[in-house]
Amino acid sequence: MTETLNTQTETETLDENSDSRMVEQLESTLTEHLQKLRDYDIDGAMPLAEEASRLSQDIAGAGLFDKAEFNDERRRIDDLYAEIGLAITGKRQEVSDKLVEIREGIETLSATVDNKN
Secondary structure, three states, X not given: OHHHHHHHHHHHHHXXXXXXXXXXXXXXXXXXXHHHHHOOOHHHHHHXXXXXXXXXXXXXXXXXXXXXXXXXXXXXXXXXXXXXXXXXXXXXXXXXXXXXXXXHHHHXXXXXXXXXX
16 A cells, blocks of 8 residues: 555656646746747747647646646746737837838839939
């Protein structure tokens, strides 16, 4: 009976370590993803977004963020997702602003060429 309890305790410890590693990996992946977005490295950010999505699904499926022991990690991860959303929105606005500048430049160039003809 004692051997069964020891085996059960060891298995629970391994599961808890695995859960913790999965949550740590998500946090690390999101941090790296955010940095890639800030650096305009979309090619580097896309695989990280896919990895974060997979990890998030696994974590949600296991109900890890329903456990009180992961409250701090859940808050940090929520904050990272919020920062990623802001970074994407900011970059989208920057790209939009650049497109407006390019269009204005093309219109100016076109008007100049038309006036010379």
